[in-house]
Amino acid sequence: MARQLPYQTLREIFSRFQAADAEPKGELDHVNAYTLLVAVALSAQATDSGVNKATRALFPIADTPEKMLELGEDGLIAHIKTIGLFRNKARNVIKMARILVDEYGGEVPNSRAALEGLPGVGRKTANVVLNMWWHYPAQAVDTHIFRLGNRSGIAPGKDVVAVERAIEDNIPADFQLHAHHWMILHGRYTCVARKPKCAACLIRDLCEYEDKNL
Template sequence: MAQRTRLTKQTINDMFAKFEANNPHPEGELDYVNIFTLLVAVVLSAQATDAGVNKATKALFDVADTPEKMYALGEDKIRDYIKTIGLYRNKAKNVYALCKALIEQHNSEVPEDREALEALPGVGRKTANVVLNIGFGHPTIAVDTHLFRIANRTGLAPGKNVLAVEKLLLKTIPKDYLLHAHHWLILHGRYICKARKPECYHCIIVDECKFKDKVMEAGKK
């Protein structure tokens, strides 16, 4: 049986109205200079923090902000730039192959198409969703661990896997809020609705949330 939201339409609308009022123009926390460097940054961010990726890519993007420049560096030099990031060897290999594919198959342009993006080395559905959303303004939802947790914890979009949660979020969230929904939810999960110690005592959507074990005092578990 397909999962359904545990919240009413009015409650969901109230939830996202609060997110919008609190942060009208949310932005991702990965640094980039163009859509190509955005794609590379997102590929590098898998199982790594945005802050850690930003620290490594600052110098990399200064010398290589196009597929040609980065491909010209070669896999070994790319690896040297990103060696502080987890899984850096495999990521360097993917970035190098990604640049080659963009040059040879896409005229050095990042494709505005999910299927074409997912065909690139190191690019999965989540990465494609982030690039489509931030780079091209598509109302996509990239479900990471934060979004998966919040969707289930709040009752907004319960699901047993990331694809189920993504589909239910797209179906459930009002269209007027879809473009920024990904950012609101990920930032909320990163700073307020944390995995081990959710800070419900200063959560702006505490009244809408269906979580049974709310932590209403700092220092409580």
């Protein structure tokens, strides 16, 4: 685990991220808060591209909890069977739809506690929805962010909650809204797990990673 980078270094890092991509976007396809919630829930232990492929035909016919309930668990499985853990995910999505209809009038709640109370929704999923749909500065820590945070010193921590706190406590406030997207994209495409692309990294001179490849 690298040491926590100082404030001015973090400001320079995120200034560079912002200059390269001022408005980073999540890569899961969605049309409203509900389809975003479903897509993020389906993305656990799956790739965004794999989820998008599965939901391409699903969301045009089931873009609300009511329509998802009409489709039913078997109908949903037919659309998402290419995604890992599809049976368990289908069960949770249908249960989630029932709760949203019965307790929230078919609307997706905009509080972390309420979101985490839904089947198949953990802290990371809740934070993604809060950030992407309601533009809260919530930090959704996935494997890419956890790796990048610890390897670079941007946000070191022994677990995902510690990394989330490190982001919230140390990254300048004016970068908080897009921080997790910049970090996900950098971890997904540049600071990859097995062989990070240090030669192409725009923050290489600021990073604490000791094994930078030449």
